[in-house]
Amino acid sequence: xxxxxxxxxxxxxxxxxxxxxxxxxxxxxxxxxxxxxxxxxxxxxxxxxxxxxxxxxxxxxxxxxxxxxxxxxxxxxxxxxxxxxxxxxxxxxxxxxxxxxxxxxxxxxxxxxxxxxxxxxxxxxxxxxxxxxxxxxxxxxxxxxxxxxxxxxxxxxxxxxxxxxxxxxxxxxxxxxxxxxxxxxxxxxxxxxxxxxxxxxxxxxxxxxxxxxxxxxxxxxxxxxxxxxxxxxxxxxxxxxxxxxxxxxxxxxxxxxxxxxxxxxxxxxxxxxxxxxxxxxxxxxxxxxxxxxxxxxxxxxxxxxxxxxxxxxxxxxxxxxxxxxxxxxxxxxxxxxxxxxxxxxxxxxx
Amino acid sequence: xxxxxxxxxxxxxxxxxxxxxxxxxxxxxxxxxxxxxxxxxxxxxxxxxxxxxxxxxxxxxxxxxxxxxxxxxxxxxxxxxxxxxxxxxxxxxxxxxxxxxxxxxxxxxxxxxxxxxxxxxxxxxxxxxxxxxxxxxxxxxxxxxxxxxxxxxxxxxxxxxxxxxxxxxxxxxxxxxxxxxxxxxxxxxxxxxxxxxxxxxxxxxxxxxxxxxxxxxxxxxxxxxxxxxxxxxxxxxxxxxxxxxxxxxxxxxxxxxxxxxxxxxxxxxxxxxxxxxxxxxxxxxxxxxxxxxxxxxxxxxxxxxxxxxxxxxxxxxxxxxxxxxxxxxxxxxxxxxxxxxxxxxxxxxx
DNA sequence: TTTAGCACTCGATTGTTTGGAGTGCTAATT
DNA sequence: AATTAGCACTCCAAACAATCGAGTGCTAAA
Numbered sequence: 001x002x003x004x005x006x007x008x009x010x011x012x013x014x015x016x017x018x019x020x021x022x023x024x025x026x027x028x029x030x031x032x033x034x035x036x037x038x039x040x041x042x043x044x045x046x047x048x049x050x051x052x053x054x055x056x057x058x059x060x061x062x063x064x065x066x067x068x069x070x071x072x073x074x075x076x077x078x079x080x081x082x083x084x085x086x087x088x089x090x091x092x093x094x095x096x097x098x099x100x101x102x103x104x105x106x107x108x109x110x111x112x113x114x115x116x117x118x119x120x121x122x123x124x125x126x127x128x129x130x131x132x133x134x135x136x137x138x139x140x141x142x143x144x145x146x147x148x149x150x151x152x153x154x155x156x157x158x159x160x161x162x163x164x165x166x167x168x169x170x171x172x173x174x175x176x177x178x179x180x181x182x183x184x185x186x187x188x189x190x191x192x193x194x195x196x197x198x199x200x201x202x203x204x205x206x207x208x209x210x211x212x213x214x215x216x217x218x219x220x221x222x223x224x225x226x227x228x229x230x231x232x233x234x235x236x237x238x239x240x241x242x243x244x245x246x247x248x249x250x251x252x253x254x255x256x257x258x259x260x261x262x263x264x265x266x267x268x269x270x271x272x273x274x275x276x277x278x279x280x281x282x283x284x285x286x287x288x289x290x291x292x293x294x295x296x297x298x299x300x301x302x303x304x305x306x307x308x309x310x311x312x313x314x315x316x317x318x319x320x321x322x323x324x325x326x327x328x329x330x331x332x333x334x335x336x337x338x339x340x341x342x343x344x345x346x347x348x349x350x
Numbered sequence: 351x352x353x354x355x356x357x358x359x360x361x362x363x364x365x366x367x368x369x370x371x372x373x374x375x376x377x378x379x380x381x382x383x384x385x386x387x388x389x390x391x392x393x394x395x396x397x398x399x400x401x402x403x404x405x406x407x408x409x410x411x412x413x414x415x416x417x418x419x420x421x422x423x424x425x426x427x428x429x430x431x432x433x434x435x436x437x438x439x440x441x442x443x444x445x446x447x448x449x450x451x452x453x454x455x456x457x458x459x460x461x462x463x464x465x466x467x468x469x470x471x472x473x474x475x476x477x478x479x480x481x482x483x484x485x486x487x488x489x490x491x492x493x494x495x496x497x498x499x500x501x502x503x504x505x506x507x508x509x510x511x512x513x514x515x516x517x518x519x520x521x522x523x524x525x526x527x528x529x530x531x532x533x534x535x536x537x538x539x540x541x542x543x544x545x546x547x548x549x550x551x552x553x554x555x556x557x558x559x560x561x562x563x564x565x566x567x568x569x570x571x572x573x574x575x576x577x578x579x580x581x582x583x584x585x586x587x588x589x590x591x592x593x594x595x596x597x598x599x600x601x602x603x604x605x606x607x608x609x610x611x612x613x614x615x616x617x618x619x620x621x622x623x624x625x626x627x628x629x630x631x632x633x634x635x636x637x638x639x640x641x642x643x644x645x646x647x648x649x650x651x652x653x654x655x656x657x658x659x660x661x662x663x664x665x666x667x668x669x670x671x672x673x674x675x676x677x678x679x680x681x682x683x684x685x686x687x688x689x690x691x692x693x694x695x696x697x698x699x700x
Numbered sequence: 701t702t703t704a705g706c707a708c709t710c711g712a713t714t715g716t717t718t719g720g721a722g723t724g725c726t727a728a729t730t
Numbered sequence: 731a732a733t734t735a736g737c738a739c740t741c742c743a744a745a746c747a748a749t750c751g752a753g754t755g756c757t758a759a760a
Contacts, residue, residue, distance in 0.1 A: 023722090025721065025722050025723085026722075026723080027721085027722080028721095028722095037733075037734090038733070038734050038735080039734090040733070040734050040735070040736095041732085041733060041734070043722090043723070043724075044724095044732095044733085046723095047723090047724075057722095057723085058742095059740085059741060059742070060722085060723070060724095060739095060740050060741060060742095061720095061721070061722050061723060061739085061740045061741045061742070062721080062722065062723090062741080062742075063721085063722065063723095102510070102511060102512070135490065135492055135498075136490040136498075138488055138490070138500070140485065140486040140488070140502050142485055142502075142504075142506075148485075148486075148502055148506070148508065150488070150500055150502075150508065152490055152492075152498055152500075152510075154492075156492075156498070156512065158498070158500070158508075158510045160452070160502075160508045161452060162452065162506065236587075236603070237586075237599075237600050237603035237604050237607065238600075240590075240599055240600040240603065241600055249590055249599070250587055250588075250590040250591055253586075253587035253590065254587050257587065339496070339512055373753090375752065375753050375754085376753075376754080377752085377753080378752095378753095387702075387703090388702070388703050388704080389703090389753095390702075390703050390704070390705095391701085391702060391703070393753090393754070393755075394701095394702090394755095396754095397754090397755075407753090407754085408711090409709085409710060409711065410708095410709050410710060410711095410753085410754070410755095411708085411709045411710050411711075411751090411752070411753050411754055412710085412711075412752080412753065412754085413752080413753065413754095
């Protein structure tokens with residue numbers, strides 16, 4: 001544990017650097033932090049902090065800049081999350097589209113709200129639920145031999161796909177479809193649907209297998225599509241404004257367009273803590289070595305979880321951002337739970 | 351009309367500048383273009399072309415760069431569209447996801463194919479059809495007082511939204527819903543649904559108006575949402591690589607994120623020509639003054655049209671890009687027509 | 701009408717100088 | 731022993747100067 005004065009100095013350096021973006025020197029620190037010592041003393045302490053790896057110098061005759069380790073120590077031990085200001089609370093609330101109830105739209109607008117609020121890029125992940133089940137499957141004919149198949153899951157995800165059948169869609173086929181869906185899909189977990197299951201099912205249909213087969217395949221595709229929860233990104237272009245990305249902005253943006261790593265980013269991490277801060281190389285991706293993420297998990301009921309957060313340069317105002325993201329995450333939890341959770345005994349309000 | 355030699359020189363300047371990105375001087379031109387005159391003659395011609403406004407000099411002692419007007423003349427009179435190479439044709443075909451049949455996915459993959467092929471940003475607009483009508487509306491209960499309402503249009507667009515009802519959803523309400531939908535919505539053009547129509551309809555329902563009202567409002571919302579056809583953008587980050595955007599990349603990307611102008615970009619323009627090239631300020635947006643667009647319209651059947659194309663720096667290889675985009679547009683037309691058009695007498699193939 | 705020749709222009713590149721912020725060390729002070 | 735004033739030193743950034751060369755327009759000859 002660092003001695004109190006050193007802690008105070010480290011915190012002051014981090015905060016001042018976050019604010020100004022310039023390496024902070026001993027004198028500037030003296031003016032700013034409420035310390036009753038001379039600049040020489042501060043210099044001595046700074047030399048110590050440098051030796052310990054908390055701060056570093058861009059070059060010999062420059063001020064100090066926090067290292068990743070320094071940020072980490074600050075975030076873990078020194079930072080005091082700021083109270084969320086009333087007008088920011090309102091900005092968040094105003095930005096989120098409660099009304100539609102569509103989780104996609106909710107997350108999209110929530111992401112945009114974060115973007116506007118923070119001037120960073122926002123990342124969000126739609127709710128994924130291991131226990132999600134099939135709420136409904138419909139077949140809507142659009143021509144004699146084509147139909148749109150629509151899947152709705154318990155988490156509110158809706159997927160659809162056109163399907164071309166080998167035979168004409170008549171009352172008979174529709175009846176069969178409804179029966180098959182009723183008995184084999186409704187209420188079943190998404191994870192139970194797969195190639196094997198479809199084949200077994202087709203085999204058991206006997207004479208009707210031929211006509212049903214394309215429809216079954218389409219259902220399987222839809223379930224597959226509904227199982228991978230999408231990651232959304234917004235405000236990437238904000239990042240261009242920060243000088244830490246001047247060189248390799250393209251590289252970063254390209255990285256953020258790729259699906260898999262994004263998914264990893266919002267999926268991994270502690271399951272117990274509701275907010276997670278990852279600084280620089282803690283993100284495990286070379287492209288993010290100068291970036292930090294603040295990610296908060298949200299819950300819908302017991303099983304479904306998603307995440308929302310921001311990506312920006314390591315030099316971000318952690319103490320201010322954390323409460324904002326926490327609050328937004330709570331809102332999402334609440335709104336989505338309200339719409340999609342099985343209703344319990346508790347009454348409902350307007 | 352420009353004298354032939356001057357045309358030849360202008361074309362050579364444009365093409366060389368497109369290739370190298372450097373202002374082209376009289377000597378460089380001599381080496382490259384197959385002209386049998388001295389550099390001094392070329393200089394004289396270049397002076398003329400400058401006076402006429404086709405080319406310009408960045409500064410006194412630099413080579414020449416095409417003006418917008420120069421590009422325009424080149425595109426209209428001098429350019430010879432290159433034959434589409436076999437491997438590029440294959441790249442386009444390989445990039446597009448035919449199979450899903452979902453217009454959204456098709457356009458998304460088509461956009462990505464364009465991005466990969468051209469290294470510019472791709473823009474696309476989903477089919478919009480003034481005569482589009484409502485194919486189907488379903489209500490899927492998800493709890494006693496909540497239901498998911500799903501709308502499917504004749505152009506294959508699917509929208510859904512949860513709806514909270516004031517009374518419990520019972521067989522009675524479902525029956526009413528089906529009847530109301532059957533009689534008032536199915537087969538009706540999207541444009542016929544609006545606030546007034548909904549209110550009139552509600553009034554005519556008498557005692558059932560109360561229970562149906564939230565559902566009707568939801569339907570109206572869905573029709574509204576299905577009416578605006580979405581514009582898709584891909585590969586924005588590619589643009590960062592071009593030095594013409596070095597200063598204001600952020601501004602451009604921000605612009606491209608906004609919905610309305612994008613919509614304008616792909617909507618406006620000649621209705622008769624199938625491909626449209628807009629150079630620099632012809633785009634009418636200040637943010638695009640250094641950008642060009644090549645947009646091709648595609649058709650589904652008689653009424654529905656959409657568009658796909660690219661956005662990039664004015665200095666782009668028009669003669670090579672035009673055929674690629676044309677071809678991609680044809681593919682989209684064909685695939686979407688195949689899936690969504692009302693089947694006519696012509697038979698269908700696998 | 702074309703071309704060789706030439707003086708001129710001006711951005712890009714490279715080198716030089718200077719100023720100042722910040723440092724670490726030493727010696728004096730508390 | 732801890733703190734501080736003082737000072738020599740380092741090194742970046744900004745300003746300034748010098749040079750280079752591609753490209754031009756013009757003139758006069760072919």
